[in-house]
Amino acid sequence: MSPFDRDSVERGGMQVxxxxxxxxxxxILGLVVFDFYFHVRRAHIPSLREAGAWSAVYVGLAIVFGIGVLIFGGRDMGAEYFAGWVTEKALSVDNLFVFLVLLNSFKVPRADQQKVLLFGIVFSLIARTGFIFLGAALINSFAWVFYLFGLILLITAGNLLKGNESEGRSADNVIIRLARRFLRTSDDYxxxxxxxxxxxxxxxxxxxxxxVAIGGTDILFALDSIPAIFGLTQSVYLVFTATAFSLLGLRQLYFLLDGLLDRLIYLSYGLAAILAFIGVKLILHALHENNVPFINGGEHIDVVEISTGVSLGFIIGVLIITVIASLLSPKGRAQTHVAAARRHATEFLDIETDPRYCDEIYHKLLDEEARIKRLPEKYRARIRQEDELMNLLRRAHRVHDERVAAGTCFVRV
Structure with a gap:
C-alpha cells in the first residue's frame, strides 16, 4: 500500500x-543535528569547495525525496512537491539578502556566521511549522482564506516591485530596539x-x-512563503517537507552565493511575478470553492483553474530568465563588484581581527577594485561619485599601510 493516500475529506489534501x-x-531533525555537530560547532570559515559540496548534497536530498513522492504518491503530488520546493528555495535565496544585511550590520565575525545562520534555519523551521498547521486549519474550516492568501501574495508582489523593504526586515527592527532598551547588552563579541x-x-x-533579529525576520518571511506554497498544494505533508528541504542547506548556500547575491539584481522582479501568479491562482481557486455570501450569492463560480504542471513550468521559466538576465547585465556586474568591495573594506576595518584572515580580505578587496577599473567608463564615473564608498576604500588602504608598518599585518609574497 502506498504511504500516500488521497483523502476525500481534506480539501485537495492527502492522508499520510x-x-x-x-x-x-x-x-529532518537528524540532518540539523548532523549539520551542527560536524560543521557549525567548531567556528570556521567554510571554503568555497565545502559550501558547494554540501549545497549539492542538500539539493540532491531534496530531489531524491521528490522522486520518492513522485513514485509513491503519483505525478500530481510529485509536481506539487517540486513546485513548492522550487518556489520556497527561490524565496529563501531572497531571504539571504536580508541575512547578509543583518550579519554585516551587527558586524558578526565571518567564522561565527554559521552558528547564527543555523539558528535562523532552526527557528524558521519551528515558526513555519506552526504557520503551516495554522494555515491548514484555516483552509479546512474557511474557504474564504484562499482570498486572503491571494491578496497577501499580490500585495507582497507589489512591494517587491517597488523595492521597499519593511521596517521589520532592517537591522534595527522593533524587536532589537526593545531588546536594547530593556535588556543589558554589550557592544563587543x-x-x-x-x-x-x-x-x-x-x-x-x-x-x-x-x-533575535534573524528570528524576527523569519516570522515575517513566513507570512509571504506559507501562503505561496499553499497556493501550489494544500497537502500539509508536502507543504512541510518542501519548506523544510528548502531551508536545509541554506547555511551552505549563503557562503556559496556570497559573491553572487549582489549580482541577482532582477531576482525581486522574478519573485514578484511568481508571487503574483500564485496569488491569482489562489483567487481563482477561491472563486471555484466560493461560499462567501456577498460573492455570487455564496455559490461557486466556474472559472479556469491553473494546473500544478503549468505552475511548475511558469515558476522554473521565470527563475531561469531572471537569473540569466541578472548574470548578463552590465549593471549587475558593476553592482556586484561595488557591493563586494564595500563588504570587504568593512570587514577589514571593523569586523575581523585575525591577521591572516584580514590579509585575505584585503587582497579580495584589491581584486574587486581591479575588476571595477575594468568596467565601462560610465559605471566607473558613477562609482567615483559615491563619496562614502571612496572614503571607505581610502581608509582601508591607509589602515593596511599602517598595519604593515607596525608589523601587525601579514604581507603576501
Missing amino acids: SGLVWTLTVVG DGDKLFTVQDGKRVLTPMLLVM
Whole structure:
C-alpha cells in the first residue's frame, strides 16, 4: 500500500501515515543535528569547495525525496512537491539578502556566521511549522482564506516591485530596539558566546541580538512563503517537507552565493511575478470553492483553474530568465563588484581581527577594485561619485599601510 493516500475529506489534501510523518521529522531533525555537530560547532570559515559540496548534497536530498513522492504518491503530488520546493528555495535565496544585511550590520565575525545562520534555519523551521498547521486549519474550516492568501501574495508582489523593504526586515527592527532598551547588552563579541560578563554584570552579546533579529525576520518571511506554497498544494505533508528541504542547506548556500547575491539584481522582479501568479491562482481557486455570501450569492463560480504542471513550468521559466538576465547585465556586474568591495573594506576595518584572515580580505578587496577599473567608463564615473564608498576604500588602504608598518599585518609574497 502506498504511504500516500488521497483523502476525500481534506480539501485537495492527502492522508499520510503516522509512520511516514515520524520518519520524515526524525530525518529532518537528524540532518540539523548532523549539520551542527560536524560543521557549525567548531567556528570556521567554510571554503568555497565545502559550501558547494554540501549545497549539492542538500539539493540532491531534496530531489531524491521528490522522486520518492513522485513514485509513491503519483505525478500530481510529485509536481506539487517540486513546485513548492522550487518556489520556497527561490524565496529563501531572497531571504539571504536580508541575512547578509543583518550579519554585516551587527558586524558578526565571518567564522561565527554559521552558528547564527543555523539558528535562523532552526527557528524558521519551528515558526513555519506552526504557520503551516495554522494555515491548514484555516483552509479546512474557511474557504474564504484562499482570498486572503491571494491578496497577501499580490500585495507582497507589489512591494517587491517597488523595492521597499519593511521596517521589520532592517537591522534595527522593533524587536532589537526593545531588546536594547530593556535588556543589558554589550557592544563587543566574546567569541560565539550569547552572554558575557562586563563590569561584573552578566550581559547579552551582539551574537544573541543578531539571532533575535534573524528570528524576527523569519516570522515575517513566513507570512509571504506559507501562503505561496499553499497556493501550489494544500497537502500539509508536502507543504512541510518542501519548506523544510528548502531551508536545509541554506547555511551552505549563503557562503556559496556570497559573491553572487549582489549580482541577482532582477531576482525581486522574478519573485514578484511568481508571487503574483500564485496569488491569482489562489483567487481563482477561491472563486471555484466560493461560499462567501456577498460573492455570487455564496455559490461557486466556474472559472479556469491553473494546473500544478503549468505552475511548475511558469515558476522554473521565470527563475531561469531572471537569473540569466541578472548574470548578463552590465549593471549587475558593476553592482556586484561595488557591493563586494564595500563588504570587504568593512570587514577589514571593523569586523575581523585575525591577521591572516584580514590579509585575505584585503587582497579580495584589491581584486574587486581591479575588476571595477575594468568596467565601462560610465559605471566607473558613477562609482567615483559615491563619496562614502571612496572614503571607505581610502581608509582601508591607509589602515593596511599602517598595519604593515607596525608589523601587525601579514604581507603576501
